[in-house]
Amino acid sequence: MNIVAALFVLKNQLLQFPGGDIFSQILTLIIYAFIFISIFYGQRIQLYIMLREVEGSLYKLKYIRDEGRRIAIETIKEIGKPQTDPSARVDRFLEYFTIAPQSLDPAGVVWKLEHILDVRDTRFKDEVKLLAPAADETQANNLENTLEAAMALNYIYKVIRHYYLLGKKTLSLYIIMQIQMILPLVMREAEAYASALKAFAYGQPIGDGVGALVAAKLMHGHQTRKVPKDCVVAEVPFEGRTAYVIKAEGPGGNVGKPGDAIKTIIEENEGKIANIIMIDAALKLEGEEVGEVAEGVGAAIGGPGVDQFKIEETILKYRIPINAVIIKEDIGDAVSPMRKEVFEAADKAIERIRQVILERTREGDKVIIAGVGNTIGIGQ
Protein backbone atom coordinates (compact mmCIF):
# COMPACT_ATOMS: atom_id res chain seq x y z
CA MET A 1 0.00 0.00 0.00
CA ASN A 2 2.85 2.28 0.98
CA ILE A 3 4.64 1.67 -2.29
CA VAL A 4 1.61 2.32 -4.46
CA ALA A 5 1.07 5.62 -2.75
CA ALA A 6 4.73 6.47 -3.10
CA LEU A 7 4.61 5.76 -6.81
CA PHE A 8 1.71 8.14 -7.21
CA VAL A 9 3.69 10.83 -5.47
CA LEU A 10 6.68 10.01 -7.69
CA LYS A 11 4.58 10.45 -10.79
CA ASN A 12 3.38 13.85 -9.63
CA GLN A 13 6.89 14.92 -8.76
CA LEU A 14 8.32 13.94 -12.13
CA LEU A 15 5.69 15.85 -14.03
CA GLN A 16 6.34 19.00 -12.04
CA PHE A 17 8.07 21.91 -13.70
CA PRO A 18 11.38 23.12 -12.27
CA GLY A 19 11.09 25.68 -9.60
CA GLY A 20 9.51 23.42 -7.06
CA ASP A 21 11.63 22.03 -4.27
CA ILE A 22 15.36 21.48 -4.55
CA PHE A 23 15.04 17.79 -5.37
CA SER A 24 12.96 18.28 -8.48
CA GLN A 25 15.37 20.94 -9.69
CA ILE A 26 18.26 18.56 -9.31
CA LEU A 27 16.32 15.85 -11.05
CA THR A 28 15.52 18.10 -14.00
CA LEU A 29 19.17 19.08 -14.24
CA ILE A 30 20.17 15.44 -14.28
CA ILE A 31 17.70 14.71 -17.04
CA TYR A 32 19.05 17.58 -19.14
CA ALA A 33 22.61 16.45 -18.55
CA PHE A 34 21.65 12.96 -19.60
CA ILE A 35 20.09 14.23 -22.83
CA PHE A 36 23.17 16.26 -23.73
CA ILE A 37 25.51 13.41 -22.94
CA SER A 38 23.58 11.06 -25.16
CA ILE A 39 23.54 13.60 -27.99
CA PHE A 40 27.25 14.35 -27.94
CA TYR A 41 28.76 11.18 -26.53
CA GLY A 42 26.12 8.59 -27.42
CA GLN A 43 28.14 7.06 -30.21
CA ARG A 44 31.26 7.01 -28.08
CA ILE A 45 29.43 5.22 -25.30
CA GLN A 46 27.98 2.73 -27.75
CA LEU A 47 31.47 2.15 -29.08
CA TYR A 48 32.82 1.31 -25.66
CA ILE A 49 29.93 -1.05 -25.01
CA MET A 50 30.67 -2.84 -28.27
CA LEU A 51 34.37 -2.99 -27.48
CA ARG A 52 33.58 -4.56 -24.15
CA GLU A 53 31.39 -7.12 -25.82
CA VAL A 54 34.14 -8.02 -28.27
CA GLU A 55 36.61 -8.14 -25.40
CA GLY A 56 34.45 -10.66 -23.55
CA SER A 57 34.29 -12.90 -26.60
CA LEU A 58 38.00 -12.47 -27.12
CA TYR A 59 38.66 -13.78 -23.63
CA LYS A 60 36.56 -16.78 -24.43
CA LEU A 61 38.33 -17.32 -27.74
CA LYS A 62 41.69 -17.15 -26.00
CA TYR A 63 40.51 -19.70 -23.47
CA ILE A 64 39.27 -22.02 -26.21
CA ARG A 65 42.51 -21.64 -28.13
CA ASP A 66 44.66 -22.35 -25.09
CA GLU A 67 42.54 -25.38 -24.25
CA GLY A 68 42.95 -26.60 -27.83
CA ARG A 69 46.69 -26.21 -27.69
CA ARG A 70 46.85 -27.97 -24.32
CA ILE A 71 44.77 -30.92 -25.53
CA ALA A 72 46.88 -31.22 -28.69
CA ILE A 73 50.12 -31.25 -26.72
CA GLU A 74 48.75 -33.71 -24.16
CA THR A 75 47.55 -36.06 -26.88
CA ILE A 76 50.91 -35.89 -28.63
CA LYS A 77 52.70 -36.69 -25.38
CA GLU A 78 50.30 -39.53 -24.61
CA ILE A 79 50.30 -41.40 -27.89
CA GLY A 80 53.36 -40.04 -29.67
CA LYS A 81 55.83 -40.51 -26.83
CA PRO A 82 58.31 -37.89 -28.07
CA GLN A 83 61.73 -37.67 -26.43
CA THR A 84 61.60 -33.90 -26.06
CA ASP A 85 58.84 -31.49 -25.08
CA PRO A 86 56.70 -30.93 -28.18
CA SER A 87 55.31 -27.53 -27.05
CA ALA A 88 57.72 -25.36 -29.02
CA ARG A 89 57.22 -27.40 -32.17
CA VAL A 90 53.45 -27.32 -31.76
CA ASP A 91 53.54 -23.54 -31.38
CA ARG A 92 55.50 -23.29 -34.60
CA PHE A 93 53.05 -25.59 -36.30
CA LEU A 94 50.09 -23.45 -35.20
CA GLU A 95 51.51 -20.53 -37.17
CA TYR A 96 51.76 -22.55 -40.37
CA PHE A 97 50.14 -20.95 -43.39
CA THR A 98 49.26 -21.88 -46.96
CA ILE A 99 49.23 -19.45 -49.87
CA ALA A 100 46.52 -20.09 -52.43
CA PRO A 101 47.67 -20.08 -56.08
CA GLN A 102 47.27 -16.98 -58.18
CA SER A 103 44.00 -17.03 -60.10
CA LEU A 104 44.43 -13.94 -62.26
CA ASP A 105 44.59 -16.34 -65.20
CA PRO A 106 42.26 -19.03 -63.92
CA ALA A 107 43.02 -21.70 -66.54
CA GLY A 108 44.63 -24.68 -64.84
CA VAL A 109 44.35 -23.21 -61.36
CA VAL A 110 42.76 -26.42 -60.04
CA TRP A 111 45.93 -28.42 -60.66
CA LYS A 112 48.06 -25.73 -59.07
CA LEU A 113 45.78 -25.73 -56.05
CA GLU A 114 45.89 -29.50 -55.85
CA HIS A 115 49.67 -29.44 -55.96
CA ILE A 116 49.87 -26.87 -53.18
CA LEU A 117 47.45 -28.89 -51.06
CA ASP A 118 49.48 -32.05 -51.67
CA VAL A 119 52.64 -30.31 -50.58
CA ARG A 120 50.86 -29.05 -47.48
CA ASP A 121 49.57 -32.51 -46.70
CA THR A 122 52.99 -34.13 -47.01
CA ARG A 123 54.53 -31.41 -44.93
CA PHE A 124 51.92 -31.91 -42.19
CA LYS A 125 52.40 -35.67 -42.20
CA ASP A 126 56.18 -35.30 -41.86
CA GLU A 127 55.74 -32.79 -39.08
CA VAL A 128 53.39 -35.11 -37.18
CA LYS A 129 55.84 -37.98 -37.60
CA LEU A 130 58.55 -35.84 -36.03
CA LEU A 131 56.24 -34.70 -33.24
CA ALA A 132 54.91 -38.16 -32.44
CA PRO A 133 57.31 -40.87 -33.53
CA ALA A 134 55.45 -43.67 -31.71
CA ALA A 135 52.04 -43.01 -33.30
CA ASP A 136 50.72 -45.57 -35.81
CA GLU A 137 49.09 -44.45 -39.05
CA THR A 138 45.59 -44.08 -37.61
CA GLN A 139 46.85 -42.12 -34.63
CA ALA A 140 49.07 -39.96 -36.83
CA ASN A 141 46.06 -39.09 -39.00
CA ASN A 142 44.02 -38.22 -35.91
CA LEU A 143 46.85 -36.08 -34.58
CA GLU A 144 47.12 -34.26 -37.87
CA ASN A 145 43.41 -33.43 -37.69
CA THR A 146 43.73 -32.36 -34.06
CA LEU A 147 46.55 -30.00 -34.93
CA GLU A 148 44.61 -28.58 -37.85
CA ALA A 149 41.68 -27.77 -35.56
CA ALA A 150 44.07 -26.14 -33.09
CA MET A 151 45.48 -24.14 -35.98
CA ALA A 152 42.02 -22.94 -37.00
CA LEU A 153 41.26 -21.86 -33.42
CA ASN A 154 44.56 -20.01 -33.22
CA TYR A 155 43.78 -18.21 -36.45
CA ILE A 156 40.26 -17.21 -35.42
CA TYR A 157 41.56 -15.84 -32.13
CA LYS A 158 44.25 -13.84 -33.85
CA VAL A 159 41.93 -12.31 -36.44
CA ILE A 160 39.39 -11.22 -33.82
CA ARG A 161 42.18 -9.87 -31.65
CA HIS A 162 43.51 -7.93 -34.63
CA TYR A 163 40.18 -6.20 -35.22
CA TYR A 164 39.65 -5.60 -31.52
CA LEU A 165 43.02 -3.89 -31.16
CA LEU A 166 42.60 -2.01 -34.41
CA GLY A 167 39.20 -0.80 -33.25
CA LYS A 168 40.61 0.26 -29.93
CA LYS A 169 43.47 2.08 -31.60
CA THR A 170 41.42 3.94 -34.20
CA LEU A 171 38.19 4.17 -32.17
CA SER A 172 36.41 3.73 -35.47
CA LEU A 173 32.83 2.68 -34.99
CA TYR A 174 32.80 0.85 -38.31
CA ILE A 175 35.75 -1.40 -37.60
CA ILE A 176 34.32 -2.37 -34.24
CA MET A 177 30.80 -2.70 -35.57
CA GLN A 178 31.90 -5.08 -38.33
CA ILE A 179 33.53 -7.45 -35.90
CA GLN A 180 30.75 -7.13 -33.34
CA MET A 181 28.14 -7.96 -35.96
CA ILE A 182 29.73 -11.23 -37.13
CA LEU A 183 30.82 -12.21 -33.63
CA PRO A 184 27.94 -14.63 -32.89
CA LEU A 185 28.75 -16.60 -36.06
CA VAL A 186 32.47 -16.57 -35.34
CA MET A 187 31.87 -17.82 -31.81
CA ARG A 188 29.71 -20.64 -33.10
CA GLU A 189 32.44 -21.66 -35.48
CA ALA A 190 35.09 -21.50 -32.78
CA GLU A 191 33.00 -23.66 -30.46
CA ALA A 192 32.49 -26.13 -33.29
CA TYR A 193 36.24 -26.32 -33.87
CA ALA A 194 36.82 -26.78 -30.15
CA SER A 195 34.55 -29.80 -30.00
CA ALA A 196 36.05 -31.09 -33.26
CA LEU A 197 39.48 -30.89 -31.70
CA LYS A 198 38.38 -33.10 -28.84
CA ALA A 199 36.71 -35.58 -31.15
CA PHE A 200 39.89 -35.76 -33.24
CA ALA A 201 42.09 -36.19 -30.21
CA TYR A 202 40.03 -39.18 -29.05
CA GLY A 203 39.31 -40.56 -32.52
CA GLN A 204 35.52 -40.22 -32.27
CA PRO A 205 33.40 -40.18 -35.41
CA ILE A 206 32.17 -36.69 -36.28
CA GLY A 207 28.97 -35.54 -37.95
CA ASP A 208 30.76 -34.84 -41.23
CA GLY A 209 31.63 -38.54 -41.40
CA VAL A 210 28.05 -39.65 -41.99
CA GLY A 211 28.74 -40.09 -45.72
CA ALA A 212 31.65 -42.36 -44.90
CA LEU A 213 29.43 -44.19 -42.40
CA VAL A 214 26.82 -44.91 -45.06
CA ALA A 215 29.53 -46.31 -47.35
CA ALA A 216 31.00 -48.32 -44.46
CA LYS A 217 27.61 -49.83 -43.69
CA LEU A 218 27.18 -50.83 -47.32
CA MET A 219 30.65 -52.31 -47.73
CA HIS A 220 30.95 -53.99 -44.32
CA GLY A 221 31.66 -57.70 -44.71
CA HIS A 222 32.84 -57.39 -48.31
CA GLN A 223 36.36 -57.54 -49.70
CA THR A 224 37.93 -54.06 -49.93
CA ARG A 225 40.95 -52.81 -51.83
CA LYS A 226 42.80 -49.54 -51.77
CA VAL A 227 42.42 -46.98 -54.52
CA PRO A 228 44.23 -43.68 -54.89
CA LYS A 229 44.28 -41.64 -52.88
CA ASP A 230 43.73 -42.89 -49.31
CA CYS A 231 40.42 -44.45 -50.31
CA VAL A 232 39.00 -47.97 -50.28
CA VAL A 233 36.53 -49.56 -52.66
CA ALA A 234 34.39 -52.68 -52.33
CA GLU A 235 32.36 -54.46 -55.00
CA VAL A 236 28.99 -55.01 -53.40
CA PRO A 237 26.01 -56.78 -54.99
CA PHE A 238 23.09 -54.39 -54.52
CA GLU A 239 19.56 -55.10 -55.78
CA GLY A 240 20.92 -57.11 -58.71
CA ARG A 241 23.39 -54.37 -59.65
CA THR A 242 27.10 -54.21 -58.91
CA ALA A 243 27.88 -51.29 -56.66
CA TYR A 244 31.41 -49.96 -56.28
CA VAL A 245 31.25 -48.49 -52.82
CA ILE A 246 33.95 -45.90 -52.12
CA LYS A 247 35.00 -44.23 -48.90
CA ALA A 248 38.14 -42.74 -47.39
CA GLU A 249 40.24 -45.32 -45.60
CA GLY A 250 39.42 -45.44 -41.88
CA PRO A 251 39.44 -45.39 -38.99
CA GLY A 252 42.03 -42.60 -38.88
CA GLY A 253 41.01 -38.99 -39.50
CA ASN A 254 41.13 -38.80 -43.28
CA VAL A 255 39.01 -37.50 -46.15
CA GLY A 256 41.02 -39.10 -48.94
CA LYS A 257 40.61 -37.97 -52.53
CA PRO A 258 37.25 -39.32 -53.65
CA GLY A 259 37.74 -37.49 -56.96
CA ASP A 260 40.73 -39.64 -57.84
CA ALA A 261 39.03 -42.77 -56.54
CA ILE A 262 35.89 -42.23 -58.64
CA LYS A 263 38.02 -41.45 -61.68
CA THR A 264 40.03 -44.64 -61.19
CA ILE A 265 36.92 -46.82 -60.94
CA ILE A 266 35.30 -45.19 -63.98
CA GLU A 267 38.45 -45.74 -66.03
CA GLU A 268 38.82 -49.32 -64.83
CA ASN A 269 35.33 -49.92 -66.21
CA GLU A 270 36.05 -47.90 -69.38
CA GLY A 271 33.26 -45.53 -68.55
CA LYS A 272 30.57 -48.23 -68.36
CA ILE A 273 29.01 -46.93 -65.17
CA ALA A 274 25.25 -46.44 -65.20
CA ASN A 275 25.02 -43.99 -62.34
CA ILE A 276 27.01 -42.35 -59.60
CA ILE A 277 25.48 -41.62 -56.20
CA MET A 278 27.33 -39.43 -53.77
CA ILE A 279 26.44 -39.22 -50.09
CA ASP A 280 27.60 -36.33 -47.96
CA ALA A 281 26.70 -34.31 -44.91
CA ALA A 282 25.35 -30.89 -45.81
CA LEU A 283 24.74 -27.76 -43.80
CA LYS A 284 21.13 -27.40 -42.80
CA LEU A 285 19.26 -24.14 -42.66
CA GLU A 286 17.91 -23.11 -39.28
CA GLY A 287 14.49 -24.66 -38.86
CA GLU A 288 15.33 -27.86 -40.73
CA GLU A 289 15.59 -31.06 -38.73
CA VAL A 290 18.97 -32.54 -37.86
CA GLY A 291 19.41 -35.76 -39.83
CA GLU A 292 16.95 -34.89 -42.57
CA VAL A 293 17.75 -36.76 -45.79
CA ALA A 294 17.39 -34.98 -49.12
CA GLU A 295 18.14 -35.97 -52.67
CA GLY A 296 19.30 -34.13 -55.75
CA VAL A 297 21.77 -34.13 -58.60
CA GLY A 298 25.41 -33.03 -58.82
CA ALA A 299 28.68 -33.85 -57.15
CA ALA A 300 28.06 -33.63 -53.41
CA ILE A 301 31.48 -32.89 -52.04
CA GLY A 302 32.90 -29.98 -50.10
CA GLY A 303 36.48 -28.95 -49.51
CA PRO A 304 38.60 -26.73 -51.73
CA GLY A 305 36.84 -27.88 -54.91
CA VAL A 306 39.60 -29.95 -56.49
CA ASP A 307 37.73 -33.24 -56.07
CA GLN A 308 34.44 -31.80 -57.28
CA PHE A 309 36.20 -30.47 -60.36
CA LYS A 310 37.79 -33.85 -61.11
CA ILE A 311 34.54 -35.75 -60.68
CA GLU A 312 32.70 -33.33 -62.95
CA GLU A 313 35.44 -33.58 -65.60
CA THR A 314 35.36 -37.37 -65.60
CA ILE A 315 31.58 -37.78 -65.69
CA LEU A 316 31.35 -35.21 -68.47
CA LYS A 317 33.82 -37.20 -70.53
CA TYR A 318 31.75 -40.39 -70.23
CA ARG A 319 28.35 -38.68 -69.86
CA ILE A 320 27.53 -40.48 -66.61
CA PRO A 321 24.53 -39.21 -64.63
CA ILE A 322 25.27 -38.20 -61.05
CA ASN A 323 22.91 -38.14 -58.08
CA ALA A 324 23.44 -36.87 -54.57
CA VAL A 325 21.95 -37.83 -51.24
CA ILE A 326 22.65 -35.43 -48.42
CA ILE A 327 22.16 -35.62 -44.68
CA LYS A 328 21.50 -32.29 -43.05
CA GLU A 329 23.16 -31.02 -39.90
CA ASP A 330 24.44 -27.67 -38.69
CA ILE A 331 28.06 -26.55 -38.55
CA GLY A 332 28.38 -27.46 -34.88
CA ASP A 333 27.08 -30.98 -35.46
CA ALA A 334 29.24 -31.46 -38.53
CA VAL A 335 32.54 -31.22 -36.68
CA SER A 336 31.59 -32.43 -33.21
CA PRO A 337 31.04 -36.08 -32.22
CA MET A 338 28.27 -37.60 -34.29
CA ARG A 339 24.76 -37.07 -32.94
CA LYS A 340 22.37 -39.95 -32.55
CA GLU A 341 19.96 -38.39 -35.04
CA VAL A 342 22.71 -38.17 -37.64
CA PHE A 343 23.86 -41.71 -36.96
CA GLU A 344 20.33 -43.01 -37.45
CA ALA A 345 19.96 -40.96 -40.64
CA ALA A 346 22.57 -43.26 -42.23
CA ASP A 347 19.97 -46.04 -42.54
CA LYS A 348 17.44 -43.62 -44.03
CA ALA A 349 20.08 -42.52 -46.54
CA ILE A 350 20.71 -46.15 -47.53
CA GLU A 351 16.97 -46.57 -48.19
CA ARG A 352 17.06 -43.46 -50.36
CA ILE A 353 20.06 -44.83 -52.28
CA ARG A 354 18.16 -48.07 -52.84
CA GLN A 355 15.22 -46.13 -54.29
CA VAL A 356 17.44 -44.08 -56.58
CA ILE A 357 19.19 -47.19 -57.86
CA LEU A 358 15.93 -49.07 -58.44
CA GLU A 359 14.42 -46.13 -60.31
CA ARG A 360 17.43 -44.95 -62.30
CA THR A 361 19.29 -48.15 -63.26
CA ARG A 362 18.54 -51.60 -64.67
CA GLU A 363 19.57 -54.98 -63.33
CA GLY A 364 23.15 -55.93 -64.16
CA ASP A 365 24.26 -52.27 -64.31
CA LYS A 366 27.34 -51.01 -62.53
CA VAL A 367 26.95 -48.08 -60.16
CA ILE A 368 29.33 -46.09 -57.98
CA ILE A 369 28.27 -45.20 -54.45
CA ALA A 370 30.70 -42.73 -52.88
CA GLY A 371 30.45 -41.80 -49.21
CA VAL A 372 32.19 -38.46 -48.74
CA GLY A 373 33.50 -37.04 -45.48
CA ASN A 374 36.06 -37.45 -42.74
CA THR A 375 36.12 -41.10 -41.80
CA ILE A 376 37.56 -40.61 -38.33
CA GLY A 377 36.35 -43.34 -35.97
CA ILE A 378 34.71 -45.29 -38.79
CA GLY A 379 36.31 -48.48 -40.07
CA GLN A 380 35.20 -50.59 -43.02
Added chain:
Amino acid sequence: MSRSNASAATRVSSFVLLIIFVTLALALAALVLAIYLYDTAPGVAVYWLLLGFIGLALSTYVLFQTRQRILRLRIEMPPITTTIECKKCGFKSVREFQRGDYVFKEVEPCQKCNEKMIITAIYREVREKGKAPTFPY
Protein backbone atom coordinates in the same frame (compact mmCIF):
# COMPACT_ATOMS: atom_id res chain seq x y z
CA MET B 1 36.83 -29.64 -18.17
CA SER B 2 37.23 -27.04 -15.46
CA ARG B 3 40.84 -27.50 -14.39
CA SER B 4 42.85 -25.31 -12.08
CA ASN B 5 44.40 -23.48 -15.03
CA ALA B 6 40.97 -22.31 -16.18
CA SER B 7 42.73 -18.97 -16.89
CA ALA B 8 42.02 -15.48 -15.66
CA ALA B 9 39.01 -15.14 -17.95
CA THR B 10 36.85 -17.39 -15.79
CA ARG B 11 37.62 -15.60 -12.56
CA VAL B 12 35.79 -12.41 -11.66
CA SER B 13 37.90 -10.10 -9.56
CA SER B 14 36.81 -9.95 -5.94
CA PHE B 15 37.00 -6.16 -6.15
CA VAL B 16 34.17 -6.06 -8.68
CA LEU B 17 32.13 -8.41 -6.53
CA LEU B 18 32.76 -6.18 -3.52
CA ILE B 19 31.51 -3.12 -5.40
CA ILE B 20 28.42 -5.00 -6.52
CA PHE B 21 27.58 -6.08 -3.01
CA VAL B 22 28.23 -2.64 -1.52
CA THR B 23 25.89 -1.13 -4.13
CA LEU B 24 23.32 -3.76 -3.28
CA ALA B 25 23.55 -2.97 0.43
CA LEU B 26 23.32 0.79 -0.16
CA ALA B 27 20.30 0.32 -2.40
CA LEU B 28 18.55 -1.74 0.24
CA ALA B 29 19.42 0.87 2.86
CA ALA B 30 17.92 3.56 0.63
CA LEU B 31 14.71 1.58 0.31
CA VAL B 32 14.45 1.11 4.05
CA LEU B 33 15.10 4.79 4.58
CA ALA B 34 12.40 5.65 2.04
CA ILE B 35 9.81 3.65 3.93
CA TYR B 36 11.01 5.16 7.19
CA LEU B 37 10.77 8.73 5.84
CA TYR B 38 7.47 8.20 4.11
CA ASP B 39 5.31 9.37 7.03
CA THR B 40 7.30 12.46 7.85
CA ALA B 41 8.54 13.66 4.46
CA PRO B 42 6.90 11.85 1.54
CA GLY B 43 8.59 14.15 -1.03
CA VAL B 44 12.07 13.15 0.07
CA ALA B 45 11.08 9.52 0.51
CA VAL B 46 10.20 9.32 -3.17
CA TYR B 47 13.77 10.14 -4.19
CA TRP B 48 15.22 7.61 -1.83
CA LEU B 49 12.81 5.08 -3.26
CA LEU B 50 13.90 5.92 -6.80
CA LEU B 51 17.58 5.74 -5.85
CA GLY B 52 17.06 2.43 -4.07
CA PHE B 53 15.32 0.82 -7.04
CA ILE B 54 17.93 2.00 -9.52
CA GLY B 55 20.75 0.71 -7.33
CA LEU B 56 18.99 -2.60 -6.84
CA ALA B 57 18.36 -3.10 -10.55
CA LEU B 58 21.89 -2.13 -11.53
CA SER B 59 23.68 -4.37 -9.06
CA THR B 60 21.55 -7.44 -9.68
CA TYR B 61 21.94 -6.97 -13.43
CA VAL B 62 25.74 -6.78 -13.23
CA LEU B 63 25.84 -9.74 -10.86
CA PHE B 64 23.72 -11.81 -13.21
CA GLN B 65 25.88 -10.84 -16.19
CA THR B 66 29.14 -11.90 -14.57
CA ARG B 67 27.60 -15.18 -13.47
CA GLN B 68 26.43 -15.89 -16.99
CA ARG B 69 29.87 -15.16 -18.35
CA ILE B 70 31.42 -17.77 -16.10
CA LEU B 71 28.81 -20.35 -17.08
CA ARG B 72 29.30 -19.73 -20.79
CA LEU B 73 33.06 -20.19 -20.63
CA ARG B 74 32.99 -23.90 -19.93
CA ILE B 75 33.34 -26.23 -22.91
CA GLU B 76 31.14 -29.12 -21.96
CA MET B 77 31.80 -32.61 -23.22
CA PRO B 78 28.65 -34.60 -23.96
CA PRO B 79 28.80 -38.29 -22.98
CA ILE B 80 29.58 -40.47 -25.99
CA THR B 81 28.36 -44.05 -26.05
CA THR B 82 29.67 -47.05 -27.90
CA THR B 83 27.23 -49.82 -28.84
CA ILE B 84 28.68 -53.31 -29.19
CA GLU B 85 26.69 -56.06 -30.87
CA CYS B 86 27.10 -59.77 -31.41
CA LYS B 87 26.20 -60.65 -35.00
CA LYS B 88 25.37 -64.25 -34.08
CA CYS B 89 23.05 -64.03 -31.09
CA GLY B 90 22.14 -60.36 -31.18
CA PHE B 91 23.55 -59.65 -27.73
CA LYS B 92 23.93 -55.91 -27.33
CA SER B 93 25.86 -53.85 -24.81
CA VAL B 94 26.33 -50.13 -24.44
CA ARG B 95 29.30 -48.56 -22.71
CA GLU B 96 31.15 -45.28 -22.60
CA PHE B 97 33.48 -44.44 -25.48
CA GLN B 98 37.10 -45.47 -25.00
CA ARG B 99 40.08 -44.22 -26.97
CA GLY B 100 40.71 -46.60 -29.86
CA ASP B 101 37.05 -47.46 -30.48
CA TYR B 102 35.79 -47.16 -34.01
CA VAL B 103 32.70 -48.26 -35.91
CA PHE B 104 33.05 -51.87 -37.20
CA LYS B 105 35.98 -52.64 -34.90
CA GLU B 106 36.10 -56.21 -33.63
CA VAL B 107 36.24 -56.28 -29.85
CA GLU B 108 36.18 -58.81 -27.04
CA PRO B 109 34.23 -62.07 -27.56
CA CYS B 110 30.52 -62.29 -26.72
CA GLN B 111 29.63 -63.34 -23.19
CA LYS B 112 27.04 -65.80 -24.47
CA CYS B 113 28.42 -67.51 -27.54
CA ASN B 114 32.12 -66.59 -27.62
CA GLU B 115 31.74 -65.07 -31.10
CA LYS B 116 33.70 -61.87 -31.77
CA MET B 117 31.55 -58.80 -31.17
CA ILE B 118 31.54 -55.68 -33.33
CA ILE B 119 31.13 -52.00 -32.50
CA THR B 120 28.05 -50.98 -34.45
CA ALA B 121 27.49 -47.44 -33.28
CA ILE B 122 29.29 -44.53 -31.68
CA TYR B 123 27.29 -41.40 -31.05
CA ARG B 124 26.38 -38.72 -28.57
CA GLU B 125 22.88 -38.09 -27.39
CA VAL B 126 21.90 -34.44 -27.14
CA ARG B 127 19.45 -33.51 -24.48
CA GLU B 128 17.79 -30.39 -25.85
CA LYS B 129 18.19 -27.76 -23.20
CA GLY B 130 15.05 -25.72 -23.40
CA LYS B 131 13.23 -25.66 -26.69
CA ALA B 132 15.01 -24.49 -29.78
CA PRO B 133 13.27 -21.52 -31.37
CA THR B 134 10.65 -22.75 -33.79
CA PHE B 135 8.33 -21.24 -36.32
CA PRO B 136 4.82 -22.65 -36.65
CA TYR B 137 4.86 -23.05 -40.44
